[in-house]
Amino acid sequence: MTDWAGGYVADIEYITGFYRPQAPAHLTLAGLLGGVDSRLPMQTDAAHYLELGCGRGMNAALMAASNPGWQVTAVDYNPAHIAAGRSLANQAGLDNITFIEADFAALAERDMRPADVVSMHGVWSWVSPAVRAGIVRLLNRVVAPGGLVHLSYNALPAWQGGIGLQRLVFEAGRRSPGRSDRQVTAGLAFAGELKDASARYLMDPLASDLVARLGEAAVGYLAHEYMNAHWSPCFHADVAAALSDAKLDWAASGNLLESFPDLMLSDTQRGLLNRYEDPIMRELVKDICMPRQLRHDLFVRGARRLTNEQRDAVLRELFVVMSVPADDFVFAIDVPAGQAEMGPAFRHFVKALRDGPMRVADLLATAPGHSNPAELAAVLVGTNQALIVPRPGTPPSTEAIRFNRTLGAQITSLAGPEPSGGLASTALGTGLPATRAMQFVCGRILAGEGEADLDTWFQDLRHDIPEEKHETLHRILHDVVDNRLGPMRQAGVLPG
Ligand SMILES: C[S@@+](CC[C@H](N)C(=O)[O-])C[C@H]1O[C@@H](n2cnc3c(N)ncnc32)[C@H](O)[C@@H]1O
Structure with a gap:
């Protein structure tokens, strides 16, 4: 109860x-x-x-x-x-x-x-x-x-077109037996049937899209999103x-x-x-x-307002680091109207950031003609490709290392939906966003295993992966070792 x-x-x-x-x-x-x-x-x-x-x-x-x-x-x-x-x-x-x-x-x-x-x-x-x-x-x-x-x-x-769907899933769900994960599954199935019967409301874009997509989501997520009596x-x-x-x-x-x-x-x-x-x-x-x-x-x-000059002075002193491999950097920005291209200065910024964290003022100096620290920081960080480094140059603390080792040791499988996870960094004062494969490899390296242990790692993880996906598992582990360890070092997750 x-x-x-x-x-x-x-x-x-x-x-x-x-x-x-x-x-x-x-x-x-x-x-x-x-x-x-x-x-x-x-x-x-x-x-x-x-x-x-x-x-x-x-x-x-x-x-x-x-x-x-x-x-x-x-x-x-x-x-x-x-x-x-x-x-x-x-x-x-x-x-x-x-x-x-x-x-x-x-x-x-x-x-x-x-x-x-x-x-x-x-x-x-x-x-x-x-x-x-x-x-x-x-x-x-x-x-x-x-x-x-x-x-x-x-x-x-924005949620207006989805309110009726939540109510339908909630009401149909709570009339079904069992725990709320079973209930949400039953509620969604009923919504699917109504949609197949061309129910008018479920033809509208948001409700229709939600019914089509939600079947893929983890049931723990769905139950907490759709089965609450007071969601509004x-x-x-x-x-x-x-x-x-x-x-x-x-x-x-x-x-x-x-x-x-x-x-x-x-x-x-x-x-x-x-x-x-x-x-x-x-x-x-x-x-x-x-x-x-x-x-x-x-x-x-108690918000204290800054003038643009004061704000830019603070922004110039911030440090930024890439959170994705430089070769994977995407120079397009998702905007409501579609995609926008970043200006040419961003090619200079990304090139400069290949070597590790940099101060915003120094980054601006690499691209003559670009003098807007707010745009630089917002675009790099806001597209989820860089992070602010509040403690630049600080190596991983024993606490961060122990935590990342613990996370890595808990990963025994890469099967199932990928949760949104991270790896602790003292330099970042937060986590570097990380997949389970990254957490696994980082944990093993911090536990003293070398980067050459790829075959052992593959053997440890292959047990619940179907044979036809073994190649993919190999590729994922290789990708971490070849491309992600650099960003992990630069972000202060692994010692430099
Ligand atoms: C959707 S979950 C989000 C959990 C977490 N912040 C995350 O994003 O992973 C909402 C959380 O609020 C907690 N919660 C809901 N009502 C609460 C209350 N009245 N007092 C304390 N916690 C509550 C739930 O137990 C649940 O863990």
Whole structure:
């Protein structure tokens, strides 16, 4: 029985995940692009990172392993999630992380150290109004002056065409027997049958596309997305109004490219956007123009505005590193209208970054005529091909090495859907996004095995891979050894 859950799914665990916008340095960059001073204590100060709705704790544990001088607190009311998070932290010997099993609605009464960064991924639009009110009370008590709050949620109006589908899957699902994973599968199957019967609503683009695609997704994900009694997508203005009760100011989108209307909107749309200065109204216009189903927003407790000159001065001093092999770098940007080509200066930047992390000011100097640090950082990082390096030159700490060894040792199979994972880096203060194959190879190398052990690794992983896919397994392992170890060293995951 999960009566304690208040309508949220608690009879099956959520998938494990780690997402870039949850990283402190990413939030710092997002804030700067929004013209807000969002610098964090990265080098020596001991900061507090709080995650609300931590699920199985992967992101929180990565933050703890990547920032050994920081304290991390991870909260979730599902005991299975807290047990999984504690187990991961214990295995990795992390002593700077505390997991708290608690309901947000009741947490505001508890004493907690002020938090410099708070992250809530996949929580807000999935919980009841009473729980959201509890979150706001908690944030009001706990966020430090100048502290950053990251919040992701399903947004309106982009979700409008999918609301009926969620309701259909939820209602059909809860009339089916069994756990919520069985229920969501039954609900989706029923939606599929209605679509095949040409049900009018399910012919609309979003609902139709969701029915076609969702069959592929992990059931833990689907159950937590579709079987919650209180799921309700929100307008940005309503979220911003709710958080203002905790003295939180909306600062920027965590999706960095969205801070650049030039990239995201047509000329005519920009003209209409520019009729307004109020950022809340501008976000509504953007939400009407762009298909933003999942918003990542950054709020700051007491936003201090920077002039463009002040902002650019801070941006010039940031360091960036590639997170993908230079040869795989894609010079096209996905924008609502299709794809846009990056300017020729980006060829110079990528060439310069082949040798490792560089200061933005030095990168700009490699491409005469390009003097815009905001565009440089936003495009490299916002296309998920580079990361900010808050502690350049810092080698992997013993905590990060132990954590990555632990992750690697847990990987015994590459079969099934690929979760979004990472590898801890002290230099990055977060994880380098990584596939299971990367985690496996990194763990083995850190455990003392050489890069030449490819055949042993293949033997260890081939057991549940069908024979016809063995060639693919070989290719994946070769790709990691030949192409990914360089970026792992440059990002401070492996010693240089
Ligand atoms: C969709 S999951 C996201 C988990 C994690 N942030 C991630 O992205 O992997 C939402 C999480 O919020 C937790 N949660 C929901 N309602 C809660 C409440 N009232 N108090 C505490 N945790 C809650 C759930 O147990 C679940 O782990």
